Amino acid sequence: MKKLINLPDNVVDEALAGMARAHADLIRVESPNIVVRKDAPRQGKVGVISGGGSGHEPMHGGFVGRGMLDAACPGAVFTSPVPDQMLAATQAVDGGAGVLHIVKNYTGDIMNFELAAELARAEGIDVEAVVIADDVAVKDSLYTAGRRGVGGTVLAEKIVGAAAEEGADLATVKALCEKVQDNVRSMGMALTSCTVPAAGKPTFDIGDDEMEIGIGIHGEPGRERRKLAPADEITEALATPILDDLPFQSGDRVLAFVNGMGGTPLLELYVVYRKLAEILDGRGVTIARSLVGNYITSLEMAGCSITLLKLDDELTRLWDAPVNTPALRWGV
């Protein structure tokens, strides 16, 4: 293992300490490992929190700030945070208008958030939760844990955070998050595995001429291993199942999001974006907004994911609204 770390067990704590110093104007880090918007709680504003394992930076801690999340709960690397963290975050951001939990669809995340929500409600805090499950690589059936929450989570956090900032109430914010979930689809692929610091070796072995299609964001193998192909073919292999699933149709306006998994340069992400734009042009789908970069990663994994969100005027306006976080910032 070759990593820029001290002790594997200290990686998360030390990274959070670094974040706190780097972005002291936007966030504060509190025990037990929660990232909180600096001016939280804001009276009368719905609190929006999320959380998940570490190793996906900048998600979620990098999205804490005005116009996005009020708090984030980072767990150990690739491990759901514990209920104590979500409870503490909920308490820290509750301004009397309730708190929305944005939860990615993983068995552990759901259980830990549910336990925390139960504890928070017992204290009289109004808590609602929306589960993001946008990964079309997973068959949504009785025989799986359901679709994973991946790239759509980033878009949901931005849009929902903007609505909460404008003063929308808890029911409205929840309904908006469900609307994003209903209109967003993603799929990812990997060129390499990644190494969990405490495990010390790559999660899976993969040949120089192979790739994994349909991966999640935890270094887990995908649904299928294929021979490496040119970027255009890979882009087709990801975009087609996404487009056919919703389905996205001619005349639709979308937000096109090409995300790097952590170890792929922007140069390559733009090669993918170029082909994605061609595919959407060919189907008569208009790209109204775009996002390209590393926003929901899997440590140092090389690869990418594509996320498409069908936009309407409301979602477009909220996407454009000002945001001021360590990782997303515009209009401020």
Added chain:
Amino acid sequence: MGITTADFTAALETFADRIRDAREELTALDSAIGDADHGINMDRGMTAVREHLPTLRDGQAGALFKQVGRTLISTVGGASGPLYGTFFLRLGTALGEAEDVSPADVARGLRAGLDGIIGLGKANLDDKTMVDAMTPAVEALEAGAEADFATALAAAADAAAAGRDRITPLVARKGRASYLGERSAGHQDPGATSATILFEALRDQLGRAG
């Protein structure tokens, strides 16, 4: 003569020791079909549990297991934290404030723990999870605990191991391994493996009691 809190404490220490010994193995199993953290997370949780044991040894078994459950929920994370945490919480609640715990009480308590796991995780038999190791183990204990506790504990540990091995060829239908679809077949389940370690620890430490 019943089973003492000291006996249960010894079993938990043995479980913690063996989770530490199996840390790499559990993580390797989880790398194949999950996210490579089961051994790391369970070891972190049982290390936290171990710190509580000296102060709990002299109290009631119910209180001991409730504290174990709370500690696992607060330290493990992932799905294993709530699942093992609920298991021990329900076991502790079932034992209640009893000072004298009988083999039948242990069987009833472990059944309550297993029911808690099934309620939370919604896994059925053959979904390829820890439930496939725990269910036959609890059944073996229920069948024989009152007649011969040591023999029933040995049968329970064997049944857990057999359950763990039986599901290896299956396709996972719950948890993170289910994302792999057919590719999960042929891999040993990490949760069923740690559950077997638990029943082996119970066999080795409680078999002398009761």
